[in-house]
Amino acid sequence: MATANKQELTKKTTNNNMAKKQPQTIKDYVKVMEGEIAKALPSVMTPERFTRITLSAISNTPKLAQCTPQSFLAAMMNAAQLGLEPNTPLGEAYLIPYGKQVQFQIGYKGLLNLAHRSGTNVEVHEVYENDEFEYSYGLNPNLVHKPAMKDRGKIICYYAVWRNEGAYGFEVMSREDVERHGKKYSKTYSNGPWQTDFDAMAKKTVLKQALKYAPLSVEFARQISEDETIKTEIKEDMAEVPNEFYEAEYEEVFDAETGEVINE
Secondary structure (H helix, E strand, O other), rough: OOHHHHHHHHHHHHHHHHHHOOOOOHHHHHHHOHHHHHHHHOOOOOHHHHHHHHHHHHHHHHHHHHHOHHHHHHHHHHHHOOOOOOOOOOOOOOEEEEEOEEEEOOHHHHHHHHHHOOOOOOEEEEEOOOOOEEOOOOOOOEEEEEEEOOOOOOEEEEEEEEEEEEEEEEEEEHHHHHHHHHHHOOOOOOOOOHHHHHHHHHHHHHHHHHHHOOOOOOHHHHHHHHOOOOOOOOOOOHHHHHOOOOOOOOOOOOOOOOOOOOOO
């Protein structure tokens, strides 16, 4: 009997020790994944800094702690592999709670960063009602913007210009166009940066529309395709992990070879 009791006690002790070793919270999972994070990070960002940023994201957005660890870690790894800092004042990327899942979203500054890294020169501006502004499309597209020196009034539209290998193009969207686009195509329109930094999301939106017609590198096209995704698996190349965000009404899918949108 004593032997049986001793075996049972040993079993319980072993199970308790195993339970202690298992990560219990997302913060625990972050600590466990530090090695994988280190492999994915670019040289300009240390694992320690990235871990601090992601833990800070949880502290600043408590709802993230209620999401599945798998989707949080996948979103975090997406940010790591793109070399973007999530949920910081830089506005490079966001981890957004959507139900029990975490959506990874590239911010306006993050998209600018990726574009410049790829060799594509881009500019994005807002236009105010008292600015001098005119544009035309067609065989000879033209855009002229002269900002008013004072009393510019309200923002009426946004535009993005890209230049790459001697080619160039631009896209213009009114504020109303941006709002309709966000409400129609973004399931997180009522949450996250659309509500906290509308202008940045408007600039990102018009820039993505403009880049549809730019000659993008394969790598840059793959990076853009990671925007507004929910993933529940981690790989060395997160672009290979399928998007689980099936509830979205629309998602831009880029051809990895041509960089063109293939699901319009």
